[in-house]
Amino acid sequence: MKITMRLIIIIACLLLIPFTAVATAAIKQRFADGPNRVFSGGPLVSGEIYSGPEPDWSFVNTIPTIEMQLLDPPRSRVIWTVEHEAKLYVWSGYMGTTVGRLWKRWPVQAERNGKAILRINDTRYERELVRIQSGDELDGITAAITSKYPSRTTRTTIETGGVWLFEATPGL
Amino acid sequence: MKYFYYVIAVVLVVTILAVLFLPGVDDFVEQTFQRYLGRAAR
Numbered sequence: 001m002k003i004t005m006r007l008i009i010i011i012a013c014l015l016l017i018p019f020t021a022v023a024t025a026a027i028k029q030r031f032a033d034g035p036n037r038v039f040s041g042g043p044l045v046s047g048e049i050y051s052g053p054e055p056d057w058s059f060v061n062t063i064p065t066i067e068m069q070l071l072d073p074p075r076s077r078v079i080w081t082v083e084h085e086a087k088l089y090v091w092s093g094y095m096g097t098t099v100g101r102l103w104k105r106w107p108v109q110a111e112r113n114g115k116a117i118l119r120i121n122d123t124r125y126e127r128e129l130v131r132i133q134s135g136d137e138l139d140g141i142t143a144a145i146t147s148k149y150p151s152r153t154t155r156t157t158i159e160t161g162g163v164w165l166f167e168a169t170p171g172l
Numbered sequence: 173m174k175y176f177y178y179v180i181a182v183v184l185v186v187t188i189l190a191v192l193f194l195p196g197v198d199d200f201v202e203q204t205f206q207r208y209l210g211r212a213a214r
Contacts, residue, residue, distance in 0.1 A: 006173065009173075010176065013176070013177070013180045014180075016180065016184065017180075017183055017184065017187055020184050020187050020188060021187050021191055021201045022201055022205050024187070024188050024191040024192060024198075024201075025191050025198040025201040025202050025205070028191065028192060028198055029198070029202070036198075036199060036202055037199070037202045037203060037206050038202055038205060038206040038209060039202055039205075099209075099212045103209060
């Protein structure tokens with residue numbers, strides 16, 4: 001019994017090492033100007049705020065990822081994006097699984113308050129995220145997504161809530 | 173066992189300092205975590 005207890009303590013102590021590394025890296029990223037990979041970053045500080053007419057968003061189709069910060073809470077993350085018919089879209093997968101819902105909390109926060117800042121090529125764009133759950137435009141948007149990324153996003157996954165899709169509309 | 177706790181404590185402190193101050197360590201940790209997280213979320 002004593003040996004079993006000791007084994008459990010040893011395993012717990014050893015597991016504490018990677019846990020500490022992950023927690024430290026996550027906390028460190030919170031104080032950074034933007035995200036890195038999976039951990040949320042702090043507010044997007046650097047980069048000019050874009051002002052002017054609505055940009056031609058087609059340039060994002062050549063960019064793998066962008067940075068997105070919600071105003072509430074003021075945390076940023078790296079996300080995929082796509083342009084379709086002159087509109088800009090962002091989305092989150094894994095929303096149909098428990099781990100995914102624990103991991104991806106920004107879509108719920110964005111649905112509550114969609115005010116966001118996108119940083120693309122060192123320029124910040126003030127946008128309002130509006131969730132799209134249905135409509136014929138989903139066919140074109142998902143086609144744009146799957147042609148750009150190795151994604152299994154379909155109209156059905158959006159309509160059933162497995163993927164949460166947002167249009168990044170102008171303004172704040 | 174007391175010696176083991178001492179070693180673990182030292183390793184934890186070294187881990188924290190390495191992640192905070194050694195260039196590239198935080199990125200390596202995040203990359204590794206991302207790999208496992210992505211697998212678990214599928």
